Amino acid sequence: MPVHLQAPDPTALQPVAGVELGIAMAGVRKAGRRDLCVMTLAEGSTVAGVFTRNRFCAAPVQVCREHLAAAPGVRALVVNTGNANAGTGADGLARARATCSALASRLGLAPEQVLPFSTGVIMETLPVDRIEAGLPAAIADLAADHWGAAAEAIMTTDTVAKAASRTIEIDGRAVHVTGIAKGAGMIRPNMATMLGFVATDAAIAPALLQPLLAEAADRSFNRITVDGDTSTNDSFMLAATHRAGHAPITSLDSAAGRRLKDALIEVAQQLAQAIVRDGEGATKFITVQVDGGANEHECRQVAYAIAHSPLVKTAFFASDPNLGRILAAVGYAGIDDLDQGLIDLYLDDVHVAERGGRRPSYREEDGQRVMKQSEITVRVDLHRGAASTTVWTCDFSYDYVKINADYRS
């Protein structure tokens, strides 16, 4: 049961001028499932990407990096579910390239103008023949208003499709930012978005696209964690078609640049939080806020130690204010000179621990009240400095085990 997450209203997903999406059933792993998605970009579009930091990155991630580095001019993306094409060695690389070539030849492009994405089971051979056979149907399906269908087609263990859209105005022109994403396990910091695709028709200097994307990722997908596993395939892409008709943005600090950045961050945060809300087995959405750090790095260490602790996550599942588990996680987060005697802990508005110990006025029923909610904010104040950070995660339930024990069955 996802936590406060509803399927997107397809009519609320604004088309992005110059972007079309087409879906097909290729039978990659199972027949009768929409498992293939093609996205085309109008000529002149620019694309930026951030990818998993897993050294065992999948073949499509390697091919994406090559193609993005080769030359500008990406014009199509192809996404399959059911098979991650990871841990597949040289053969996997060849199959990712073959997928690009097949789509390129049908669209009249060079293979380097196509980016491939795969998600699903690791270490099995990608059935390129089935993907190739599915391409004509996906191409025939291409339409500007298929964002909702595309969000559904890229789902794996997701229970709800994830899409978000914002419209802003620049120079009196409507500018759209629309994106889709899929989770829902193997999610962890350091660029662990699973797959996320956002497009905008904003006109923006090509050199600004990568820093814009990096900042959005840092404020969204890089702050979520479900189980601490960093996937081999995580990719977050931003395409700009420059079709909105306003004067090109040449600085992210200009009024127009800030407006676009804010809209992109909103879309990315909504998608990232949707991944956590639909985390495998999630019953609660937890915001972990760490204040008073000497620097942001140590705030993140503490936030992730809390967000990854199976003991903390099972306590949230049980609505058990066993808050010492949170203090224990703070203690092993890796801050060598941490003074436990300074630490404050809050659960929403309830001040639980003070100077490293249980607060005398803290009453268990107050902790219990907050723990029973489906949305909870844990706040730790380290009292070491002025830095802070926020991370979003979910609890850890029977169903997480069930989903991951049964995934391939």
Place this chain on the structure above:
Amino acid sequence: MPVHLQAPDPTALQPVAGVELGIAMAGVRKAGRRDLCVMTLAEGSTVAGVFTRNRFCAAPVQVCREHLAAAPGVRALVVNTGNANAGTGADGLARARATCSALASRLGLAPEQVLPFSTGVIMETLPVDRIEAGLPAAIADLAADHWGAAAEAIMTTDTVAKAASRTIEIDGRAVHVTGIAKGAGMIRPNMATMLGFVATDAAIAPALLQPLLAEAADRSFNRITVDGDTSTNDSFMLAATHRAGHAPITSLDSAAGRRLKDALIEVAQQLAQAIVRDGEGATKFITVQVDGGANEHECRQVAYAIAHSPLVKTAFFASDPNLGRILAAVGYAGIDDLDQGLIDLYLDDVHVAERGGRRPSYREEDGQRVMKQSEITVRVDLHRGAASTTVWTCDFSYDYVKINADYRS
């Protein structure tokens, strides 16, 4: 259901000359439970300890460190279950000291000659009055052959008591090494033994005791992990009573020194592995061996990434040879210049992945056969150098969630 673990045969636990153990029911958390254990050491004994590296260490750990640093001459240990006296601030420290004083006055010792240990729920006030009231019964129960009862008294979520014993011969004299330990969750590298107490009647130069203990810990308790959580209270203690009557050991590299070290490592490994075999919800015992590292540090990084991955652990629980999850964990272990194209992966005798990809001759039914076993060795060869390491862990089941969600109920 613990994995191939039986309760120790009390008659196989050799008494250690100069050591007595007494048990009582103090009602620390629940009435009618053996939750208090006192261990006394004959005059002239020496004691060494290694403790949690959690910066949020519990009050008893802080007091242990103070008392060990204050002076030689520790003569008694007192252990309670039901309450960890952690996250309890200055009041917790005062209560740990009060426990020592109470036992010291009854035994005619100085408070600094007593070491306190607590395990159980975090962030609740230690009921010192109940512990004090239980001390007379524990003292009256003191006997040299109560190792088995002591192993039972220190259990919390353990399902089986953990004890081990070895007898060696030095200078024609029988020398005993006997120990007990408790787990079973919140177990992680970097000195995360929960509680472990080993005693020997060997005569050994006092300066050798700490290095001997450190090496044994590094070969045993520091190589196990259940859930990646480092407890606030972990302590592993070694006491030597020097009563065996042989010429004192003055070098760990002498024949007698090596014999004692080997026996201690055997006892410590048996205890450490017993903790994993009885890991919360464990159904399988997994040995993770990493070979071919450039150094031991990176081997450990890889071994723990595998051993901590919830996705890997749930796949073991499901007997699902979803081995790509292991390769993914290798990839995010943190080796920046890892070449995934060199990696081999084995499940027992089955060669699964070669040069980073699925081995052409690998058949799923072979992986399935190994995965169905209750004892499995995962071996990764990084092909980067000559270093290697081994870590022991367990799988991740529904019952882990159940136990930790219900722990305080």
